[in-house]
Amino acid sequence: MDIAFIGLGIMGKPMALNLHNAGHTVFVHGRRAESMTPLCDGGCTRCDSPAEAASRAEIIIVMVSDTPDVEQVIFGDNGVIHGAKPGSVVVDMSTISPTATRRFADDLRARGIEMLDAPVSGGDVGAINATLSIMVGGKPEVFDRVKPVFEALGKNIVLVGDNGAGQVAKACNQIVVAVSIEGVAEALTFARKNGVDPAKVRDALMGGFAGSRILEVHGKRMLDNAYPPGFKTKLHRKDMNIVMQTAHELGLDLPAAALVTEHLEVLMNAGDAELDSAAVMKVVENLSGMER
């Protein structure tokens, strides 16, 4: 298939490459010209704008950072709408606001262009190995059309509901992960303050109801007091902003999510934006004067 891929960062670059390697014709555009070079050397086609990439493809994938970036790429000067053909599909794989997503989908549909929101989890490792989880919102028939493309990028591919539902699922994922990190951090701090080896406690808990990927992976980072990302605090903070903003729009009270969002903010202010978000442990330790 002819696919435009816009946004060639730590996630987008390996994803575009996987599409090329799966036999698709990939038209790439990145904000930084040098981001396109390795992909074009590998056989993708360089495009000078989102509009140009969109004009040459039937599936237009967007993989950028935040809601304003997606809006700019699709609707801005030289944006996707200035090139996309009626009947093409915009697939936004960025993690952005569900509310803005529904608006973007409506605006595109008014121009005869379909949209799917399809945010992912699994990080750069999942992007490289094509093992991303992909949470999709949109019409079933559009999902079916794009599914072969998703299958070149990930494994657990779920159509969650209508436009925006993919972003809602991703927001839910980030809530569960954030609150679980907080729970593990508080438990391991409780163990340490009681003079009990937190590593032994983690062992004892792993098999039972307290067992989780977060206890296993993030818990290990906490034990080691070492937070190489993984998933950066600044990105988790950005995603929790989306959660809290959406909750505010809907009149939803999410007290634990709000609490962890605060802890991520404290980390940001302490200059730890680049650490894995398991570093919430540092905030929890500091609350009780237990810095290491």
Add this chain to the structure above:
Amino acid sequence: MDIAFIGLGIMGKPMALNLHNAGHTVFVHGRRAESMTPLCDGGCTRCDSPAEAASRAEIIIVMVSDTPDVEQVIFGDNGVIHGAKPGSVVVDMSTISPTATRRFADDLRARGIEMLDAPVSGGDVGAINATLSIMVGGKPEVFDRVKPVFEALGKNIVLVGDNGAGQVAKACNQIVVAVSIEGVAEALTFARKNGVDPAKVRDALMGGFAGSRILEVHGKRMLDNAYPPGFKTKLHRKDMNIVMQTAHELGLDLPAAALVTEHLEVLMNAGDAELDSAAVMKVVENLSGMER
């Protein structure tokens, strides 16, 4: 081995039976006389007091509800200390305060009696099937002596540390479970308020980093809006009281644990003490006016 078993409730009864079936000689005592009958019919020996049971055994297991109950059984009138022989071991499998546990261990040791704290997780199903997780605090040589007894009761048996460490691990378990329930409840409420099917969201999340036993088992109860226990709210509330009391003694700030403790209290006040503690979902829904 000759084993005293004191406390024949929903947990203690099947545990005592498993010990008998494993070939041990079991001397039982329950506060309610009728609780002893089925066990004595099955071959255990009835004792009229904790002191009498203790006097006939080398391992004395206590499985009651809370810290004051354990204190009464061990140190009260006709308590264990009035019968236990020097060299015997008191194994407290109740979930109680780590601080009180250390005091009890010291007081017993002063009389030549060893103690292990060995709280469990896995509920009545784990007790019946002898698949409990057992978190143990005490001396390694005492642990080794009692280990064959534990192996007739459970599977994941971990010596976490010195006296009190088992109770600390259990408290950590209850923190992680409680905070994880809150996280899943907030995420599924977020989905529902966004008009997205929470069951689909749970499916999409199960394979990734948000996946956990809590999302699987407690998440299902939340989707069904049905909360048969499982683990009762009143017991989880009691365990979180131990957590918060211990945290207070140590000057520890555990904000998410405190938040969920509040939510369990709200449930209690609403008359939902007998529901599974996944019913925290009801509190989260009510916060945003989403009662069902």
